[in-house]
Amino acid sequence: MRKAVFPGSFDPITKGHENIVRRASLLFDHVTIAIGSNSTKKSMFSLDQRRAWLVDVFSDLPNVDVDDYEGLTIDYCKKVGASFLLRGVRNGGDFEYERTIAQMTKYMAPHLETVILFTDPEYAAINSTIVREILRNQGDVSQFIPDRIPVSELTR
Ligand code: ADP
Secondary structure (H helix, E strand, C coil): CCEEEEEECCCCCCHHHHHHHHHHHHHCCEEEEEEEECCCCCCCCCHHHHHHHHHHHCCCCCCEEEEEEECCHHHHHHHHCCCEEEEEECCHHHHHHHHHHHHHHHHHCCCCEEEEEECCHHHCCCCHHHHHHHHHCCCCCCCCCCCCCCCHHHHC
């Protein structure tokens, strides 16, 4: 069974994340989207809210589920028996960052393979940090978030 973990903060989920998960669901037998709780990173949306959106967006994909974890991603992958760590790359900045993380992962968990998918070009500029900034300033983010999420849920 080819099992992948897609870790992230998903604060909030964007069309870029959705694109990666939908493509990965065709490559792996199972994909777990794992929301990392990072004590130093304050999120805009609660864990429950982020989980609910992810569950809803991927409710049509039987081989995708949603979980959350604290601590090291490699430890979480080991716990759930995943052999693949999935990440998305949008641009050169992401590439350098992901390469460093992937190489450190290789030292620490040699059997865990990092698999990188490049974002489809139409989603390459979408970034959760900028989506949050637009929301803080009462802007319209509807074109950046999955169609299944009513934009009113992000702005209330
Ligand atoms: P993190 O804080 O771990 O970067 P994110 O939720 O921002 O968490 O991102 C999770 C994963 O999704 C990362 O691999 C990131 O590179 C990828 N990602 C984020 N935005 C996009 C996008 N627009 N297209 C493709 N991948 C993306």
